[in-house]
Amino acid sequence: MAAWFCGRCKVKMEEVDDIQxxxxxxxxxxxxxxxxxxxxxxxxxxxxxxxxxxxAEEMLEGK
Ligand SMILES: [Zn+2]
Structure with missing residues (x-):
């Protein structure tokens, strides 16, 4: 898995699953x-x- 780095802080970013x-x-x-x-x-x-x-688009169009 490739590592991601913040362009601002140059630190390794954490994988999360709760992004809004x-x-x-x-x-x-x-x-x-x-x-x-x-x-x-x-x-x-x-x-x-x-x-x-x-x-989401399919859901909206289907309503
Ligand atoms: Zn940062």
Whole structure:
């Protein structure tokens, strides 16, 4: 697994699974991502986000 480093702090980021994401007005479930222990900057794991957004869009369109 590749290590992620914060661009600001140059420290290794921690993998977390409780990142809050918002897509328009939609409050999505907490997502997998990485968080810097120094500055608390969060980044989403892109692949996961794309899958979640597609699922959310399908859900919205189907209502
Ligand atoms: Zn940082």
């Amino acid at each position: 994401i918002f897509y328009g007005e939609v409050d999505l479930p907490e997502a997998m991502g990485i968080r810097c222990p120094g500055c608390s900057q969060e980044y989403l794991l892109e692949e996961y986000v794309i899958n979640e957004l597609v699922a």
